[in-house]
Structure formats: C-alpha cells, structure tokens
Amino acid sequence: GAVVSQHPSWVICKSGTSVKIECRSLDFQATTMFWYRQFPKQSLMLMATSNEGSKATYEQGVEKDKFLINHASLTLSTLTVTSAHPEDSSFYICSATGTVREKLFFGSGTQLSVL
Amino acid sequence: GESVGLHLPTLSVQEGDNSIINCAYSNSASDYFIWYKQESGKGPQFIIDIRSNMDKRQGQRVTVLLNKTVKHLSLQIAATQPGDSAVYFCAETTGSARQLTFGSGTQLTVLP
Numbered sequence: 001g002a003v004v005s006q007h008p009s010w011v012i013c014k015s016g017t018s019v020k021i022e023c024r025s026l027d028f029q030a031t032t033m034f035w036y037r038q039f040p041k042q043s044l045m046l047m048a049t050s051n052e053g054s055k056a057t058y059e060q061g062v063e064k065d066k067f068l069i070n071h072a073s074l075t076l077s078t079l080t081v082t083s084a085h086p087e088d089s090s091f092y093i094c095s096a097t098g099t100v101r102e103k104l105f106f107g108s109g110t111q112l113s114v115l
Numbered sequence: 116g117e118s119v120g121l122h123l124p125t126l127s128v129q130e131g132d133n134s135i136i137n138c139a140y141s142n143s144a145s146d147y148f149i150w151y152k153q154e155s156g157k158g159p160q161f162i163i164d165i166r167s168n169m170d171k172r173q174g175q176r177v178t179v180l181l182n183k184t185v186k187h188l189s190l191q192i193a194a195t196q197p198g199d200s201a202v203y204f205c206a207e208t209t210g211s212a213r214q215l216t217f218g219s220g221t222q223l224t225v226l227p
C-alpha cells in the first residue's frame with residue numbers, strides 16, 4: 001500500500017535554531033499534504049494544507065512565517081520551524097493524499113524538543 | 116467551528132472482552148468518517164471508515180456504527196487484545212475537502 005515517510009523521527013535543538021521536517025510519499029503522487037501538530041495526550045490539530053506548486057493554506061492561529069511549508073514536488077513537502085522556542089516542542093505529523101479521494105496516508109511523526 | 120468529540124478519555128477492558136469507543140460529531144454536513152489508532156510516538160493508523168449513506172460497516176474484529184440522527188459514531192473491537200492498547204481517534208470530513216477534523220481521542224488499555 002501507499003507509504004508516507006517522515007524524517008527525522010525525533011530532533012532536539014537549541015532555542016533560536018531552525019528545524020526542517022520532511023514528508024515524502026514513496027509510491028504515489030501526493031497532490032495535497034497536510035501538517036498536524038499534537039501535544040501530549042491531545043488530538044491532532046491541523047496546521048496547514050499544501051498543494052503541490054502552490055502556497056500553503058494555514059489554519060487560524062498558525063504563524064506562516066514561523067512554520068514554513070514547501071511543497072515543490074509531488075512527492076515531497078517540508079515543514080521548517082524557524083527560530084524554534086521551547087513552546088514549539090511538540091509531535092508533528094504529516095499526511096498526504098493523491099488521486100484516491102479521501103484516502104489519507106500518515107507519516108510516522110516527528111518529535112521536536114527545543115531546549 | 117464544528118467539532119468532533121469523544122465521550123470518554125480513557126477505557127480499560129479485560130483481554131478477550133469487547134470494546135466500544137464512542138464519538139459525537141456536530142457537523143451535520145459530514146459525510147465521511149474514519150477511525151484511527153495511534154500508538155505512542157507514532158502516526159495515526161487507519162482502522163476503518165464509513166460513509167454517511169451507511170449505518171454499519173464491518174472489518175476484521177472491528178465494526179463501525181453511524182447514527183446520523185444523533186450524530187454519533189462508535190467503534191467496536193471484538194475480543195480485544197493487548198496489541199489493541201492505543202489511543203483511538205474518530206475523524207470526519209465533508210465532500211471532497213479531504214481535511215480531517217479529529218476528535219479528542221480515547222486511550223484504550225487492555226488489561227491481562
């Protein structure tokens with residue numbers, strides 16, 4: 001079946017640095033990718049939606065200048081957390097969908113810890 | 116905005132018993148519902164889905180029931196096993212939006 005690869009699975013960084021998370025669709029063309037954020041014992045909250053070749057659409061309250069999303073190809077989307085701070089520490093998850101309507105495939109998540 | 120919520124945050128069942136996880140949704144326009152399982156430190160894993168033109172769908176050891184009248188969704192797991200211990204989320208979407216709204220999750224713990 002379809003697989004979405006997310007990398008890295010965990011990252012620790014110093015406050016003020018930037019971190020890039022990659023999300024790849026391995027055997028299908030992902031026309032749309034979604035980025036979620038999840039705090040401990042909470043649900044997934046949609047951060048942004050990105051369509052290949054277009055600017056991402058951010059959910060209300062999500063800073064687009066802080067969470068940079070690039071979806072330059074049909075198999076890769078990246079989320080860059082710029083100038084990360086401890087409050088950005090969270091579990092970030094991507095999902096991707098292709099031509100099969102409503103079939104979403106999730107990445108394995110990235111645990112970000114900002115010191 | 117619209118929300119999808121779960122009745123119980125935690126559920127403990129004995130191994131071999133059946134589990135029932137409930138979910139209430141408020142968006143009457145929702146026409147597609149999905150249950151996901153999430154183990155600690157991992158992404159959500161698809162379990163089963165159902166469209167609004169159905170009221171029941173069965174998979175292997177799992178059954179999803181949809182009651183559109185009261186906007187209620189449930190996941191039934193038969194003969195619950197230790198490997199079923201995880202957080203279960205319901206999610207809903209409308210039309211071709213493909214954007215999911217997740218419920219708050221239920222932590223299922225299977226006791227030996």
